Amino acid sequence: MKIGVIGGGAAGFFAAIHASGAGRDVTIFEKSPKLLSKVKVSGGGRCNVTHRPMEISKLVKNYPRGEKFLKKVFSKFKSEDTITWFESRGVPLKIEGDGRMFPISDSSQSVIDALLKEAQKLKITILKSCGVKSITHIENQYKLETDSGSFVVDKLIIASGGHPKIDNYSFLNNLNHSILDPIPSLFTFNTPKESIRELMGLSVGDGIVKIEGTKLNYRGPVLVTHWGVSGPAVLKLSAFGAQWLKDQNYIATALINWNGEFGEEQYNAHIKSYILAHPNRKVESNTLFDIPARLWEHFTRLSGIENGQLYGSLSKKQINKLVQNLFCYNLKVEGKTTFKEEFVTAGGIYLNEVNPETLESKFHPNLYFAGEVLNIDGITGGFNFQAAWSTGFLAGIASSKNQHGTNLS
Numbered sequence: 250m251k252i253g254v255i256g257g258g259a260a261g262f263f264a265a266i267h268a269s270g271a272g273r274d275v276t277i278f279e280k281s282p283k284l285l286s287k288v289k290v291s292g293g294g295r296c297n298v299t300h301r302p303m304e305i306s307k308l309v310k311n312y313p314r315g316e317k318f319l320k321k322v323f324s325k326f327k328s329e330d331t332i333t334w335f336e337s338r339g340v341p342l343k344i345e346g347d348g349r350m351f352p353i354s355d356s357s358q359s360v361i362d363a364l365l366k367e368a369q370k371l372k373i374t375i376l377k378s379c380g381v382k383s384i385t386h387i388e389n390q391y392k393l394e395t396d397s398g399s400f401v402v403d404k405l406i407i408a409s410g411g412h413p414k415i416d417n418y419s420f421l422n423n424l425n426h427s428i429l430d431p432i433p434s435l436f437t438f439n440t441p442k443e444s445i446r447e448l449m450g451l452s453v454g455d456g457i458v459k460i461e462g463t464k465l466n467y468r469g470p471v472l473v474t475h476w477g478v479s480g481p482a483v484l485k486l487s488a489f490g491a492q493w494l495k496d497q498n499y500i501a502t503a504l505i506n507w508n509g510e511f512g513e514e515q516y517n518a519h520i521k522s523y524i525l526a527h528p529n530r531k532v533e534s535n536t537l538f539d540i541p542a543r544l545w546e547h548f549t550r551l552s553g554i555e556n557g558q559l560y561g562s563l564s565k566k567q568i569n570k571l572v573q574n575l576f577c578y579n580l581k582v583e584g585k586t587t588f589k590e591e592f593v594t595a596g597g598i599y600l601n602e603v604n605p606e607t608l609e610s611k612f613h614p615n616l617y618f619a620g621e622v623l624n625i626d627g628i629t630g631g632f633n634f635q636a637a638w639s640t641g642f643l644a645g646i647a648s649s650k651n652q653h654g655t656n657l658s
Contacts (some may be wrong), residue, residue: 439583594625
């Protein structure tokens with residue numbers, strides 16, 4: 250039996266590996282000359298393989314799109330299974346403070362090598378620079394027109410990844426599946442007119458970022474960059490607010506609380522208490538609330554506090570302005586930037602057209618989908634890879650069985 254897998258990324262490789270076995274001839278079709286390129290650059294070249302194991306009900310909350318669908322998927326293959334799979338193949342993983350999991354080697358090449366070695370062991374055929382132009386369902390088979398000629402397979406797994414434009418999905422036209430217009434997810438905020446950009450490289454470990462006019466708000470590290478603001482809090486916000494932000498043409502107002510432990514009243518009370526205890530200390534050189542020194546100086550300038558001014562001489566107006574800059578810093582967002590090289594899209598194949606138990610198409614027997622080609626996306630932290638491993642596993646396993654559900658091996 251011939252099984253075709255479109256896409257040589259994380260989901261495609263995992264699907265091909267789990268589709269393989271006695272009596273099954275598996276081929277991966279990859280349009281680019283490189284394999285597993287997203288795995289290579291993930292996590293700054295370290296590969297954020299998955300996230301610390303958690304209850305499925307909590308795990309699915311990290312997916313702006315696909316939560317209900319993934320409950321069923323993760324019941325069959327979750328973070329613990331990913332860890333076991335890689336560690337049993339010589340890639341021990343470690344957990345970092347924020348829950349992200351990386352190879353102990355700190356190299357994405359470890360993950361790539363494990364996948365390639367497994368594919369080689371299973372005698373999977375890999376065709377690089379072999380893009381699929383069209384797919385035709387003919388009786389009980391699928392005909393693929395590719396850059397390297399025509400191929401016919403008995404079963405087909407589509408793991409072609411996310412694409413920035415709907416035109417990139419045109420090779421699926423003959424299958425009559427609905428495709429949701431792709432939109433960017435996981436991006437940083439551009440603030441071209443804001444002076445805070447001069448402080449690029451500074452960060453706080455526990456901020457809260459909100460989008461004015463919405464209920465969207467996320468807590469976590471916030472990083473100042475040369476183009477605006479980034480960090481986990483901003484990235485989460487971009488993912489969950491992807492559609493709203495696109496509808497606004499990425500013009501919005503971000504409101505930042507630079508220390509999530511403090512509310513407006515707590516900031517006010519703490520500053521006044523500090524004034525009573527240390528009236529003769531200079532404001533600019535005595536930072537509070539774990540704010541980096543240069544960022545604190547920025548806030549004092551914006552609050553009309555003069556160089557050398559003492560805490561005891563602060564006016565009520567100056568205190569109020571300082572509190573506002575700490576609690577509700579106003580940033581005009583005008584545009585976005587892709588986070589590092591980790592391009593993630595929302596959109597793709599509608600989930601109601603796919604069986605979450607098997608990843609099989611509801612329209613065509615023996616056609617399966619895996620990975621980001623589906624309308625599934627996660628926030629940063631290993632969640633997108635976990636969805637790729639899980640959907641790839643299910644699609645691969647399901648494709649390895651015959652029509653009656655018995656394993657062909």
